[in-house]
Amino acid sequence: MSDLRVEKGETVLLLGESGSGKSTLLSLICGTILPDRGIVRVAGTDLTALGGGARDTFRAEQIGVIFQQFNLLPFGTVADNILLPLCFARTRRMRTGDGPAAVAALCQALGLPPDVPAMKASALSVGQQQRVAIARALIGRPPLIIADEPTSALDADSQGAFLDLLFEQAVGHGMSLVMVSHDQRISDRFDRVMRMEDIARMSRGHK
Amino acid sequence: MILRLAIASLWARALTVGMTVLAIALSVALFLGVEKVRTGAKSSFADTISGTDLIVGARSGSVQLLLYSVFRIGNATNNVTWESYQDIASRPEIDWIVPISLGDSHRQFRVMGTTTAFFEHYRYRQDRSLELSSGALMEDLFDAVIGADVAATLDYGVGDPMVVAHGLASFSEHENQPFRVAGILAKTGTPVDRTVIVSMEAMEAIHVDWAQGAQIPGQATPTDAIRAMDLTPQAVTAALVGVKSPLQTFALQRAINEYPEEPLLAILPGVALQELWGIVGIAETALLAVSAMVVVTALIGMMATIFSGLNERRREMAIFRAMGARPITILGLLVLEAMLMAAVGALLGMALLYVGLLVSQPILDHAFGLWLPITTPSLQEAYVMAGVVIAGAVVSMIPALRAYRMSLADGMMVRS
Known part of the structure; x- marks a missing residue:
């Protein structure tokens, strides 16, 4: 798939139905699985050339991940959740500087109350969880944000608000955004929209 | 922060973790108690006669x-x-x-x-x-x-x-x-x-x-x-x-x-007492072995608890993986959890032992003439507690290795 490229600062939407391979593609980009053939290059690094541990560290340093269900650790505080990626990413941690201050700044930017960082993640509303999930992906400004159907469980209003925040923070700071969804209505917000069936066709054409 | 999260995770499962810790605590208290009674009985035995050459x-x-x-x-x-x-x-x-x-x-x-x-x-x-x-x-x-x-x-x-x-x-x-x-x-x-x-x-x-x-x-x-x-x-x-x-x-x-x-x-009374203790000592060794098996059983119970929780904690492991944690970190987290449970269980067991000693000391002395001194924990007791923590880490390796393999297979994709 030499044709599938995402430029720095670009926002790409991958559209596809369930079972079309969206999550597999994200796992390939994140380096948790390796392709049978070919290479996956993120921020100039060939992931297939890295060992398992190095890929994990690379992911922690370079990629912020937002899940469908936001997937915060319910027993941790909001600050714990936001700072979690920094535990595994030294450069990103150093880039962040003062962790609690960065958490406070992110929470403020995302419109969260000042007392939220000390709260248990399980005590948050769905809207607050969305924002914390964004903050966790953005902390330390990784060059790439991966979002795996983060709006699928939200109503139209919440969906819009979530995307507004995500674009404002990610695109505003020059990060690339790759988001997978099966919802075509959000297509016009992205620089580029790709359908999984087109990608599969590209893949077949290269065999 | 990882340690804090591990503790928070344990705290979130307070009931099952509490039961496991209690089982470990009771087994440790039993083991140390048997050891106390054994040494107390041996000492009482040896103290039956003194000053006679x-x-x-x-x-x-x-x-x-x-x-x-x-x-x-x-x-x-x-x-x-x-x-x-x-x-x-x-x-x-x-x-x-x-x-x-x-x-x-x-x-x-x-x-x-x-x-x-x-x-x-x-x-x-x-x-x-x-x-x-x-x-x-x-x-x-x-x-x-x-x-x-x-x-x-x-x-x-x-x-x-x-x-x-x-x-x-x-x-x-x-x-x-x-x-x-x-x-x-x-x-x-x-x-x-x-x-x-x-x-x-x-x-x-x-x-x-x-x-x-x-x-x-x-x-x-x-x-x-x-x-x-x-x-x-x-x-x-x-x-x-x-x-x-x-x-x-x-x-x-x-x-x-x-x-x-x-x-x-x-x-020489002392020599004959030692000889006699050597004969009756088989029973105390058997008793000690049984209580050691109780500790092992409690630790296996802990292993079963960790095992049974693995599936429902797949999401948690996937989150860690997505954030950049290596599978070995997931393994380490589970071993750390087990060591924390074993350590808290061992400490609680020690506390239970001393409370038990405080309560039973006068009763045992009055009823059986068995005097169990209440002293600060000995080096041997510290070794026992350290042994329990190490054994906890060893038995937890089995579910931890399974979690390692699961997190490798699951990657960052959350499966609930």
């Missing part, structure tokens, strides 16, 4: 001599003649010597003839002397001093009459020479508590009308006549000996063991 009796086995002379268990095969006793008593190495004469009983308790020197020289639990809780030592020929258990079991008080039976399981009683309880000894936790002590002369006195182990038919010497008789003992069962210098102990022991006039045996 040699025990002398007719030649038999050293354990047998110890058993009948100190623990009042079993019988002497033979006596030591009064002449031999006097001969030994006159040796220059000897600081003090106390004769004891056994063979008769009162109800289920042994009667021991001795001199008042016994109360002066008998020591137990390091250097404690016998003390009277009420009454006085024998002043009259037919006075008896009874141990605390004798008084408690038979509900005897000072001044109460008592009749000694001939032999240990005999229906023949020395009913013509009744004794009076002159004094009751304070509880010692030694066989003295279960002993009726009379004078050597009294032992002779009650056997005036006896010959060859049976009462002479039709003979009943009046008490006043007995009092006027020469009641010097014919023989003693054993003698407790204190030497002037510890250096002389072995030489005296050899001299007595090679005594030409009659076959005698002199034993």
Whole structure:
């Protein structure tokens, strides 16, 4: 798939139905699985050339991940959740500087109350969880944000608000955004929209 | 922060984790408790007699001599003649010597003839002397001093009459020479508590009308006549000996063991106690092994708890993986959790042990004469606790390895 490229600062939407391979593609980009053939290059690094541990560290340093269900650790505080990626990413941690201050700044930017960082993640509303999930992906400004159907469980209003925040923070700071969804209505917000069936066709054409 | 998250994760599963920790705590408390009782019993056992350098009796086995002379268990095969006793008593190495004469009983308790020197020289639990809780030592020929258990079991008080039976399981009683309880000894936790002590002369006195182990038919010497008789003992069962210098102990022991006039045996109480403990020690080793197995069972229970929680924690592991955690970090987290549970369980077990000791110490001392000292945790106990934590880490490796493989397979894709 030499044709599938995402430029720095670009926002790409991958559209596809369930079972079309969206999550597999994200796992390939994140380096948790390796392709049978070919290479996956993120921020100039060939992931297939890295060992398992190095890929994990690379992911922690370079990629912020937002899940469908936001997937915060319910027993941790909001600050714990936001700072979690920094535990595994030294450069990103150093880039962040003062962790609690960065958490406070992110929470403020995302419109969260000042007392939220000390709260248990399980005590948050769905809207607050969305924002914390964004903050966790953005902390330390990784060059790439991966979002795996983060709006699928939200109503139209919440969906819009979530995307507004995500674009404002990610695109505003020059990060690339790759988001997978099966919802075509959000297509016009992205620089580029790709359908999984087109990608599969590209893949077949290269065999 | 990872440690804090691990603790928070455990806290979030407080009920199951609490049960697991409690199981570990109880098993650790049991193990340490058994060890405390074992060392306490061993120490109490060894403390049954102290300050006595040699025990002398007719030649038999050293354990047998110890058993009948100190623990009042079993019988002497033979006596030591009064002449031999006097001969030994006159040796220059000897600081003090106390004769004891056994063979008769009162109800289920042994009667021991001795001199008042016994109360002066008998020591137990390091250097404690016998003390009277009420009454006085024998002043009259037919006075008896009874141990605390004798008084408690038979509900005897000072001044109460008592009749000694001939032999240990005999229906023949020395009913013509009744004794009076002159004094009751304070509880010692030694066989003295279960002993009726009379004078050597009294032992002779009650056997005036006896010959060859049976009462002479039709003979009943009046008490006043007995009092006027020469009641010097014919023989003693054993003698407790204190030497002037510890250096002389072995030489005296050899001299007595090679005594030409009659076959005698002199034993070092400490050595014989060790020998005896070696025999009964098999049971304590078995008990310790059983309690160790209880700890192992509790740790396997912890392993089962971790195992059963793995599936529902797949999401948590996937989040860690997505954030950049390596599979080895997931493995480490589970091992860390297990070590935390084991450590808290071990500490709680130690706390339970000391609370249990505080509560049971006076009860055990009163009921069994078993004194369990409450001391600061020993190095050995610290090793046991460290061992529990390490064993916890080892058993947790099995579910942790499974989590490792699961997190490798799942990657960052959350499967619930």
